[in-house]
Amino acid sequence: MSNRSIIIMVLVLIGATAYLLLKGDGNVDMGGEKHGAEATHMEEAKKDAPAAAPTAPTAAPAADAKK
Secondary structure, eight states, X not given: XXXXXXXXXXXXXXXXXXXXXXXXXXXXOOXXXXXXXXXHHHHHHHHHSOSSOOOOOXXXXXXXXXX
16 A cells, blocks of 8 residues: 555544544543542433343253253
């Protein structure tokens, strides 16, 4: 590949990334892990989640599996 084609490819990727960030609201937080008042949105998400997940049925005993 020539240098010209590599530069064009990089510019296309930068443009596509910028377009996707703008279409997806571009509200990306790169600040790392949050604590305290900044992390209140996690508590709201936990309240909206169902209280208990459904449990899977128990497996059949090994004696029944041999039949």
